[in-house]
Amino acid sequence: MKIFSKEQIYEGDALTAKKQNISSTDLMERAGIQIFNWLHMRMHGAQVPIHIFCGIGNNGGDGLVIARHLITHGYNVKTYIVNYSTSRSKDFLINYDRIKNTTKDWPILLNEESELPQIEERDIIVDAIFGIGLNRPVANWVVNIFDHFRATKAFVLSVDIPSGLQTDAVPTSPNNVVNAGYTLSFQSPKLVFFLPETAKYTVQWEVLDIGIDPEFLYTTPTEADLIGKNEVLTIYKPREKYSHKGTFGHALIIGGSYGKIGAINLAGRGALSAGAGKVTAFTPKCGYIPLQGAFPELMLITDKDEEKLTEINFDIDANVIAFGVGAGTDNASIDAFEAFLKTNKKPLVIDADGINMLAKRESLLKLLPERQTILTPHPKELERLIGTWKDDFDKLQKTKAFSKNHKCIVVIKGANTITVAEDKLYVNVTGNPGLATAGTGDVLTGMIAGMIAQGYDLLSATVFAIYLHGKSADLLVDELGYQSFIATHVVEGIPLAYLDLFKKPEQPQVEEEDDGEQD
Missing domain, CATH: 3.40.50.10260 (YjeF N-terminal domain)
Structure with missing residues (x-):
């Protein structure tokens, strides 16, 4: 709309x-x-x-x-x-x-x-x-x-x-x-x-x-479009009978640090549940045992360092790379990120500490692949990127200017998450306060990467994933409540959100009038 x-x-x-x-x-x-x-x-x-x-x-x-x-x-x-x-x-x-x-x-x-x-x-x-x-x-x-x-x-x-x-x-x-x-x-x-x-x-x-x-x-x-079920249904790509896991792409998720390996777990589950054929994680060595034990569907590559990212080397040909969840902002990790950006040619989804790294070392912004980058900041991370704003309209103008200048998509996360693609705004209708809890952003990062892996263009992948992410919470919150809703529940609700796309609205039942006759 x-x-x-x-x-x-x-x-x-x-x-x-x-x-x-x-x-x-x-x-x-x-x-x-x-x-x-x-x-x-x-x-x-x-x-x-x-x-x-x-x-x-x-x-x-x-x-x-x-x-x-x-x-x-x-x-x-x-x-x-x-x-x-x-x-x-x-x-x-x-x-x-x-x-x-x-x-x-x-x-x-x-x-x-x-x-x-x-x-x-x-x-x-x-x-x-x-x-x-x-x-x-x-x-x-x-x-x-x-x-x-x-x-x-x-x-x-x-x-x-x-x-x-x-x-x-x-x-x-x-x-x-x-x-x-x-x-x-x-x-x-x-x-x-x-x-x-x-x-x-x-x-x-x-x-x-x-x-x-x-x-x-x-x-x-128009400057802005509202994204609801009807809009994402036009984006959805049905699956063919003779497809296989290779058909739906390979997502690589880079991040994690000592004490923050759970972020990789959540992002990886988000990517697979969104439909990626394969997902590999690249983490410090401390992520190997917990991820292999808790997440059997995830493939894993580790850094040589035990606790943080220091050198990002891998020999897989992923379709998309998500970077930053749980990565920390150690100088060695920022150096590794910079070296990675100088050689990367793949689409990027950057979240959390990846965004904080960009804010700490602004020269990295010039290394982002043009029109192949999505940034998904929460409000404080966005402020580190674009500076303070006086009100919501000023925030939108500054975000649009940033998106145009760096030729990237920026996701303003919130009650009505807004995707900014240069001069255009896409306003999401799904979601509720249950999503205001740690880790839900990690799931979204993985979901966006999972959509890109399947072949969706970056903008379609972003608005579709955001819709499903919010719809998952909407479908489960009546059962779980706002306060008890956690990021893992978002992953559990993604299948329901997909199924809901094709659920027909319930028709109101009309009671027949009693004509007074008996059978």
Whole structure:
């Protein structure tokens, strides 16, 4: 799914109105009806008080459409106009007149001096005050309305985006944004739904199709794409009957040090479970006995040193090499890494201490194979690579610049892991807090290497592995819980994540009405 920018959304609206020979007011009506339908399907006429707060722009116009249809269907509706400016959009004014012609209970005008309405916890608030066009600070008296929403503890449904949240900036204060229980976003989710500093303003979101021109949706390139099941299914390569282990490639994992051999174990299991035909590890000598005893499927080569990497020599022809998990950052190990990089021609997945080595000796960055390198840092490792950032948008810009400069893929790990490939972002939808535990990143490194070994290109391998990694946790967390989830569980869930790709959604069962006849 594409994540369109604010400017692209405006462009799509205008193009749709022109190509479908409709007015912008007609398009607003279509959007408002979609939200009304969403509410109507869930409420079935229930007389819970619904308080609809409308701004005086197009988002407020959407709110007026919703209010009008709820009123005509007999719902208990109170409509308010948050009068934060003297200017009004044309479509807002049209829908303001329409609602006045629909009901004798005209919308209540709220100004800075107005007393805020009483709202009970069982009520519903529809937030249609500000939309994606907001580009200025919210007035203090409007922030007081947001505070009032929070104080009531009522359920808040935001129209398109929580009011006060901009599409391309982090709020200066958390009080300046509505906290939505649910956001219904028109045609496309917003990038701010997936960033750590802004995702917290909506608990859940859903996209509503409002009939934007299909050609525009399909052909317009976007800065960001959302990666879910439908997207990875187009990447998946089915296996042929007469394939063998050589068909699915050989992954080499280099790393480990005294006390950190477990990282190699996890990465190796990740690579094999993701589908690599063969996996070999290169570790210090201290890794030989524990890995041979605990991991019979893994082949092993060791360094001459007992405790750390000092000289990386091997005579296998691997399809991909993963480096860094558990390696430590001893100077001798960095020297060995540098010597390895000077001769390596294979695709690289670099994680953990491999990234720390790059940060400690920046000259190594010039030795990375162009467009054949994937870096998978956690937040602190990323900071060592690109420097500090002021907010999530600054982090994305600096990561994109780093990716372009070094011609590599960078994975920003987190609640919604983002893969950065130069100017393009790929936002993952799977995963949960259970993954916030030691070793899950090692498993992911192995999984990415395992996908590349099978013949997936680097970008496809990265986004596919990240999806499966998160889906594994999603499928097991209900049974295991967040707190008890460990990295080994990710490996155990990879087969389930693969199987889930082809699982059909369960159809809701419709109970047959009793006609009163007996058999």
